[in-house]
Amino acid sequence: QCAVKSLFLLVSLQNCTSTRSLLSVFEEDSGMLTDYTNKLLQSMQRVFGAQSEMGLATEQLSQQLLEYEKKNFALGKGDEEVITTLQSFAKTVGELNSLHSELANQMADSMVFPLIQFREKDLTACSYYLILMSLLSSRAEHEAAMVKYSRLPKKKENEKFVCTEEVAYTRRKQHQASLQYYCALNALQYRKRVAMLEPMLGYTQAQISFFKKGIELVSKKMDNFLSSVSNMTQR
Amino acid sequence: QCAVKSLFLLVSLQNCTSTRSLLSVFEEDSGMLTDYTNKLLQSMQRVFGAQSEMGLATEQLSQQLLEYEKKNFALGKGDEEVITTLQSFAKTVGELNSLHSELANQMADSMVFPLIQFREKDLTACSYYLILMSLLSSRAEHEAAMVKYSRLPKKKENEKFVCTEEVAYTRRKQHQASLQYYCALNALQYRKRVAMLEPMLGYTQAQISFFKKGIELVSKKMDNFLSSVSNMTQR
Numbered sequence: 166q167c168a169v170k171s172l173f174l175l176v177s178l179q180n181c182t183s184t185r186s187l188l189s190v191f192e193e194d195s196g197m198l199t200d201y202t203n204k205l206l207q208s209m210q211r212v213f214g215a216q217s218e219m220g221l222a223t224e225q226l227s228q229q230l231l232e233y234e235k236k237n238f239a240l241g242k243g244d245e246e247v248i249t250t251l252q253s254f255a256k257t258v259g260e261l262n263s264l265h266s267e268l269a270n271q272m273a274d275s276m277v278f279p280l281i282q283f284r285e286k287d288l289t290a291c292s293y294y295l296i297l298m299s300l301l302s303s304r305a306e307h308e309a310a311m312v313k314y315s316r317l318p319k320k321k322e323n324e325k326f327v328c329t330e331e332v333a334y335t336r337r338k339q340h341q342a343s344l345q346y347y348c349a350l351n352a353l354q355y356r357k358r359v360a361m362l363e364p365m366l367g368y369t370q371a372q373i374s375f376f377k378k379g380i381e382l383v384s385k386k387m388d389n390f391l392s393s394v395s396n397m398t399q400r
Numbered sequence: 401q402c403a404v405k406s407l408f409l410l411v412s413l414q415n416c417t418s419t420r421s422l423l424s425v426f427e428e429d430s431g432m433l434t435d436y437t438n439k440l441l442q443s444m445q446r447v448f449g450a451q452s453e454m455g456l457a458t459e460q461l462s463q464q465l466l467e468y469e470k471k472n473f474a475l476g477k478g479d480e481e482v483i484t485t486l487q488s489f490a491k492t493v494g495e496l497n498s499l500h501s502e503l504a505n506q507m508a509d510s511m512v513f514p515l516i517q518f519r520e521k522d523l524t525a526c527s528y529y530l531i532l533m534s535l536l537s538s539r540a541e542h543e544a545a546m547v548k549y550s551r552l553p554k555k556k557e558n559e560k561f562v563c564t565e566e567v568a569y570t571r572r573k574q575h576q577a578s579l580q581y582y583c584a585l586n587a588l589q590y591r592k593r594v595a596m597l598e599p600m601l602g603y604t605q606a607q608i609s610f611f612k613k614g615i616e617l618v619s620k621k622m623d624n625f626l627s628s629v630s631n632m633t634q635r
Contacts, residue, residue, distance in 0.1 A: 204467070208461040211456075212457040212458060215456075218449075221450075226443040226446070230440075230600070233596065239425050258600075261607065358633070359633045361482050362485055363633050365493075368493075376615045376618055377615065380612065387608065394597055398593070398601065
């Protein structure tokens with residue numbers, strides 16, 4: 166499809182005005198897309214950051230619960246029970262920590278990474294060819310000036326020859342870069358749909374898997390434990 | 401129980417050495433408990449902070465997904481589908497955001513708040529009576545010096561009377577403060593168990609409720625939606 170569209174663009178190169186207006190629409194669109202992608206990426210990285218922090222925080226909490234035992238309180242009447250209960254909680258929090266860390270990793274892999282790749286690969290390709298075209302364009306202008314200068318009567322024939330050969334080379338390069346640019350802009354349009362939907366698909370699937378594992382974790386024998394703890398705090 | 405223990409302490413006031421050694425054990429214990437409570441509270445506040453941030457982050461993500469539509473991309477071939485899909489994701493993320501915020505609130509109410517209350521009420525009571533005792537003790541020393549001074553032959557009788565009355569008042573206050581201090585230290589021992597277990601009970605119950613609501617949220621018609629999105633990204 167990319168090739169077909171490029172051919173269409175190549176044909177329309179004949180008509181400079183319509184090519185330019187189509188090009189400007191493409192450019193405006195990809196500029197907006199870059200802007201939107203950056204903002205979406207920021208939001209997703211914030212969610213990922215919060216999830217990572219949750220992993221670290223639960224890890225710290227789990228360790229802190231185990232610290233109680235090491236305090237060796239002298240007046241430890243009934244402390245045995247508190248110690249073993251806190252150990253159970255530490256184990257649960259530790260398991261939750263694994264789930265949180267796993268979720269954070271999945272968010273990184275299936276939400277943040279694909280969008281970064283889209284930005285680095287597809288959006289950057291467009292910018293790259295745009296810069297290349299602008300470089301080639303100024304070189305072409307320079308060479309055109311050289312050709313004009315070399316046509317002055319006092320110049321040697323071989324200088325004229327070199328100049329026109331260079332001009333032809335640059336024009337070929339320019340044409341090639343234009344094609345690559347159109348192709349990249351075009352690919353961007355086709356990649357856009359996947360780029361926008363894939364990260365959210367990854368996020369939602371990771372979240373579902375997190376809930377399922379969470380339910381599995383807390384439902385096994387947790388009710389009895391919690392009601393016994395609840396009794397302990399009401400004694 | 402507090403009263404019984406206080407009586408025991410009152411009796412043991414007769415024997416100063418054993419009272420002091422018991423007191424120092426109580427004090428050391430409550431010092432360690434204060435230290436441990438502060439660290440545990442820090443860990444819990446970190447977990448709460450991460451959960452709050454997750455609420456804010458998902459809210460931002462949900463809004464960012466809705467922004468796509470407003471961009472009005474010119475080359476919007478197939479954009480209708482992307483827009484409606486992102487709207488569905490925004491709705492899901494918005495619902496997840498409610499769950500995250502609810503969990504953060506529950507963590508604040510049933511995990512962080514009870515431990516803060518324990519620190520403010522039970523631990524602070526001990527420190528308060530300790531400071532009061534130290535103030536009364538220096539006042540007693542001062543008054544004892546005054547009595548000694550007033551016993552010098554040249555002093556008037558009414559000055560002597562005032563001094564001894566003040567001394568008696570301070571001693572009564574001192575005794576009262578000691579009792580209140582022992583009672584507070586004692587209450588601390590009895591409150592400790594609840595204070596250590598209640599927040600973790602709250603945390604775990606909130607987490608379970610979060611998983612249950614999460615499963616309910618994602619399981620309703622989510623599978624069909626996700627597989628259709630998955631198809632869209634593979635087209």
